[in-house]
Amino acid sequence: MARLLGLASMLFMAVGAAHAQPPVPSIDDYAAMANMSSVNISPNGERIVFISGESRAERSIVIYSLVGDPPQVIDGGDDQVLAAVSWANDENLIATYSERRDLAAQGERADVFRNYIVRADGSRNWELNQYASLANRDISDPDTALVWLPVLQDNRGSRTGGDSVQRAVGLFRQGFGRDRDRRRVFIGDGGYTYLLNAENEPVVRYAFDDGEFELWSNLDDSGWERVYSENLTRERFRFGARRSDSWIGRMTNMAGLDSTGQYGYFTSRVNNDRAAVFRFNFETNEIEGPIVQSDLADVGSFIRDWRTNAIIGVRWNEERQHVEYFDETFAGIQSQLEGFFPDSNVSISSFDQDFRKVIISVNGGQTSQSYYLLDRDTGQMAFLSGAYARIPDEAIAPVEVVHYAARDGLELFGYLTTPPGREARDLPLVMLPHGGPQARDNYGFDPWAQFLAARGYAVFQPQFRGSEGFGRNFITMAHGEWGRSMQDDVSDAVHHLVETGVAARDRVCLFGWSYGGYAALAGATLTPELYRCVIAGAPVSDVFAMMEYETGRFGGASVTYWAEYIGDWRSETEYITRISPALNASDVQSPLMIIHGTDDLIVPFEQAEIMAEAMQAAGKPYELVAIQDGPHQSYRMTVDNVRELYTNLERFLFEHNPPDAATQ
Known part of the structure; x- marks a missing residue:
């Protein structure tokens, strides 16, 4: 594999020579941004x-x-x-x-x-106008891009549109000189979402009104014709005077067209559970599929060809990433790349207009995140750079998928990261449940897990019930289960890793952020016997106070979501009290560190203060680390924020759950 010549060393950094025993990267090495x-x-x-x-x-x-x-x-x-x-x-x-x-x-x-x-x-x-969304980059007119913008459609005086002004959508050709350098291409009827063909013409539209979904076509330029309709089923959730609705049906949207315009792709839940890929055939006006589905996960992150805006494939995550292209050329290249990097997630991330030069992204396996340039004319693939050049490939900890069963028989899995060069046997363990909770971890390079593994810890990231991406049933079985089966899934992973010999029974700590921070505090109060120490990052500690915060924020826009997920905190006071760690601080037995950013807009810093006050009132030892001006999301953290997090993680773990001496 040839290295691209002439790249400036300050911008494209080579991978250094391998070392038999590479030095452990420092805190600063892991805190540095990509x-x-x-x-x-x-x-x-x-x-x-x-x-x-x-x-x-x-x-x-x-x-x-x-x-x-x-x-x-x-x-x-x-x-x-x-x-x-x-x-x-x-x-x-x-x-x-x-x-x-x-x-x-x-x-x-x-x-x-x-x-x-x-x-x-x-x-x-x-x-760019804050309401503008990119429709396509038009290669026939490279000095402009096509954007969608909301418009007001004046129907006053119209014999067919009624005497009103309606909100509609407009397609504009946006110049690159200034925001107002744009001209109207098309104004759609109010209530419709439009799709463009390869010539950037709006030829398909859809909408639903009062529970009816309608799909319209103008592919032959003879006028709009309704080609499909369906009465959707409404699922309504009420919380007092608040209400949220969801609609269920075979088709509730359409993501885009293929390059010929014959097929329109969309996702739909099979048996109202996992999302799969379907397509609508505009020649027969029939739904076909599912054409791509998984027995484990939702499928439906579509891949587009930027030159035509056509859908050419789909990407999804099961235990590992999966990519399926509908285009034979792309499919052939993807297959070759996956054969070349069998232990990694590999993606075609960018390509030129002629599809001769292609940027390849590789993540996981024995790399943090690497980029390559494929020249299809010569067949050579040149290494550009690793995203985290401070962390050599030899220092990257291996990641494997571990399956386990919950106590009620539910089959689960998680990602086990182990110290480089160490057998996965009798190791100190850090449990790392993800945030969300309707989120998930993915196979690949996880900076937090890698940092801890480099310090000598096995790290396990359980995909507990309620995690995103494994179907609707997997989400709903977590509703009302905070501190119950969701927490049991974390505990059962600990038992599995101890029973299989991966982790030492008396060397298990629990660390999480956001919902993971709540799970850490719940572990400290509900199953204190499992953990030698607990680190709660940006945690929810008092559900009552947290829901009061949510009720007052943006008019309580997210209240129904939390009521459906957690339960009715107004009436189920006994349950909510039992699962609120700050109200059960007297049950904490392990050393506890609470770490939280003071400028957190998602889980307010007040939640950390509530837990600290409860620990003090209960006469329990604890640490409260306030990351000054720290945000909630990791992508918004500064290097100083991450350095403070890692420094305190290392210090606290080394004190309360020290790794083997050779790894310190």
Whole structure:
């Protein structure tokens, strides 16, 4: 495999020579941000853009030339979080930032994503309309992009539209000079979502009104014809005066078309459980499928060809990542790549207009995150860089999938990360339940698990009931189960790892963040005999107080979700009291550290203070570590935030659950 020649060493870093016993990477090595991410190749195949910089202050947009021009570096700004960058055309970029803003000047701060158009020479940038969504990059007119924008449709005086002004959607051709440099291409009827064909014409639309889903086609340009309709089933959840509805049916949306326009792809739940991929045949007006489904997980993260906006494949996660392309050329390349990197998740992440130069992303196995450039003309694949160059491949801890059964017989699995070079036997263990709780972990390089494994700990990430991506039934079986079967799933994983000899019985600690932080406190109060120490990050400690916070935030927009997931905290007071760790602090037996960011908008810092006050009132020892100005989400954390987290994790674990001496 040839290394791409001429890359600047400060931007593209080579993997160093292997060491028999590599040094353990430092806290700073793990705290550093990825020095290469969001890697994309320009439409003409001449330049690569990516985000670089190991700290917020160093974050930059880097453009590297493949034709010999000097690289360019654009300051990414240190007062916002630079989340992604891609090419709008050969001379302009789309940079996505996460910003903390006061929404509607109501004093309600929230994290929002905003898109900016940035000249590739760094000469200027401007913010794209906040309501604009990218429809497609039109290669027939590379100086513009197509965007959707909400519009008001004036029907007053119309004989067919009624005497009203309706909200509708408009397709605009957006120039890259300034925000208002756009012209209208198409105005749709109110209430419809439109799909474009390969020629960027709106040829399919859908909507549902009062429980009826309708699909319309204008593929032959003869006028709109309704080709499918269905009465959906409403599932209604009530919580006092609040209500949330969900709709169930064979088709409730459509994601996009294939390159010919014959098929429209969508996802639907099979037996109202796991999502699978279906398609609608516009020649026969019939639903076909499922054409891709899994016995374990939801399927439905569609892959698009940016040149035509056509759906060409689907990606999903079971225990490992799976990719299935509908296009034979892409499928052939994907198959070869998976054969070349059998232990990793490998993806085609970017390609040029001629599909001759392709960026390949590789994660997991014996790499943190690596990028390659495939030249399809020569057949060579050149290594660009690893995202975390401070962590050599030899220092990466192995990850394996471990299956276990819950006490009620439910089959579960999780990811076991073990110290490099160590047999998975009689190890000190850190249980690491994920946040959410409607989220999941994935196979690959997890910085938190890798950091702990490098310190000599086995780390287990259980995919307990309620985790996202394994079907609707897997979610609903966790409703009302905080502190019950959800917590049992974590405890049962501990028992399994001890019984199989992976973990030493008296060397188990529990660490989690967000819901994982709640699970840590629940473990400390409900099953204190299991854990030698507990670390609760950004935890919910008092469900009553947390729900009061949610009720007052954004008009209580998320209250029905939490009522469905947790239960009715107004009437089920005995249950909520029992599962609220701060109300049971006297049951804590293990050393406890609470660590929380003071600028957390998701779980307020007050939750950490409530637990600390309860521990003090119960006469129990504890530590409270306040990360000043720390956020909730890891992607928003600064290097200083992560360094403080890792420093305290290492210190607390070494004191209360020391690893084997050789690994310290």
